[in-house]
Amino acid sequence: MKLLVLGEVPQAVTFAQQWAAATGGDYVTVSGDGATPWDLVATMQALGCTSLAGAATSFGRDILAYTAGLLDLPMLSDVLAVESHDGRLTLTRPLYAGNVLARVRTRDDRAVYSVRTAAFGPPASDSAPTVALVKGDAPTLPTVLSLDAPAQTRPELTQARVVVSGGRPTRDAATFEALIGGLADKLGGAAGATRAAVDAEIAPNELQVGQTGKVVAPELYIAAGISGSIQHLAGMKDSKVIVAINTDPDAPIFEVADYGLVADLHQAIPELIAKL
Numbered sequence: 508m509k510l511l512v513l514g515e516v517p518q519a520v521t522f523a524q525q526w527a528a529a530t531g532g533d534y535v536t537v538s539g540d541g542a543t544p545w546d547l548v549a550t551m552q553a554l555g556c557t558s559l560a561g562a563a564t565s566f567g568r569d570i571l572a573y574t575a576g577l578l579d580l581p582m583l584s585d586v587l588a589v590e591s592h593d594g595r596l597t598l599t600r601p602l603y604a605g606n607v608l609a610r611v612r613t614r615d616d617r618a619v620y621s622v623r624t625a626a627f628g629p630p631a632s633d634s635a636p637t638v639a640l641v642k643g644d645a646p647t648l649p650t651v652l653s654l655d656a657p658a659q660t661r662p663e664l665t666q667a668r669v670v671v672s673g674g675r676p677t678r679d680a681a682t683f684e685a686l687i688g689g690l691a692d693k694l695g696g697a698a699g700a701t702r703a704a705v706d707a708e709i710a711p712n713e714l715q716v717g718q719t720g721k722v723v724a725p726e727l728y729i730a731a732g733i734s735g736s737i738q739h740l741a742g743m744k745d746s747k748v749i750v751a752i753n754t755d756p757d758a759p760i761f762e763v764a765d766y767g768l769v770a771d772l773h774q775a776i777p778e779l780i781a782k783l
């Protein structure tokens with residue numbers, strides 16, 4: 508059993524180490540830069556790899572699922588835990604927006620895995636060496652001519668120790684940036700948003716937290732003006748400490764919050780920023 512790990516994401520390496528302990532196999536990592544599904548197939552074949560893993564990012568989800576299709580291997584997405592159970596490799600992954608955790612295994616322990624980075628810490632030991640990508644025979648693919656990525660001044664949402672998220676009541680992009688971004692900056696954290704805020708063009712798409720956004724598990728998650736829909740909770744309920752600021756004392760977000768403040772965010776957040 509040999510696992511190829513796509514990219515050098517530390518949490519994917521942690522998964523690989525636990526996978527190796529559970530299977531008695533080993534793993535190698537390969538840089539994801541410029542990799543196509545055909546390159547991954549060629550690399551796996553050249554190295555005798557039986558399975559493939561990578562982080563469940565937008566890039567990872569896309570390329571891993573495509574490669575699983577080319578290899579005719581089962582795809583296990585959003586893996587949260589790996590163990591050996593009854594001598595067989597057993598994976599835990601979420602169903603129904605995280606309301607059910609399924610423990611699954613494949614027929615012969617071979618699969619392609621996307622790994623939730625929020626569920627795995629840093630690697631326990633030094634990672635295996637990175638091997639060179641073997642170029643595969645690819646059909647003509649669309650070519651990226653240029654990439655217009657927004658400048659990042661804050662930590663990446665999924666890696667941040669503190670996330671301050673805002674919902675629809677943040678009203679507009681300027682207020683969102685001043686209040687949610689301002690508090691995030693004071694705490695050295697990242698800004699996040701609900702889908703309602705993203706749909707209303709209050710916050711950019713890449714800040715969406717939830718079932719159809721990013722999944723985060725920071726040490727501190729501050730939810731301001733967020734109702735606590737199950738789709739939003741799916742992306743943040745594993746945060747270590749959750750603080751909710753909401754005008755409605757019966758808002759569902761308070762059911763998962765460790766600390767709750769019944770207040771108007773437009774008053775409470777400027778006061779918090781001034782005191783920090």
Ligand SMILES: Cc1cc2nc3c(=O)[nH]c(=O)nc-3n(C[C@H](O)[C@H](O)[C@H](O)COP(=O)(O)OP(=O)(O)OC[C@H]3O[C@@H](n4cnc5c(N)ncnc54)[C@H](O)[C@@H]3O)c2cc1C
Nearest residue numbers: 674675676701702703717718719720732734739754755772
């Ligand atoms: C298939 C599907 C996928 C989805 N995926 C996602 C997802 O990934 N992420 C996501 O977030 N949503 C997702 N949604 C949308 C989700 O169902 C909710 O509609 C959304 O999360 C609500 O966002 P909100 O809490 O900002 O807004 P609202 O529902 O409008 O809630 C606003 C909250 O703020 C409170 N409030 C009002 N004014 C103030 C104030 N001045 N100060 C403080 N509090 C105030 C209110 O009491 C309320 O609780 C999805 C929905 C579907 C159907």
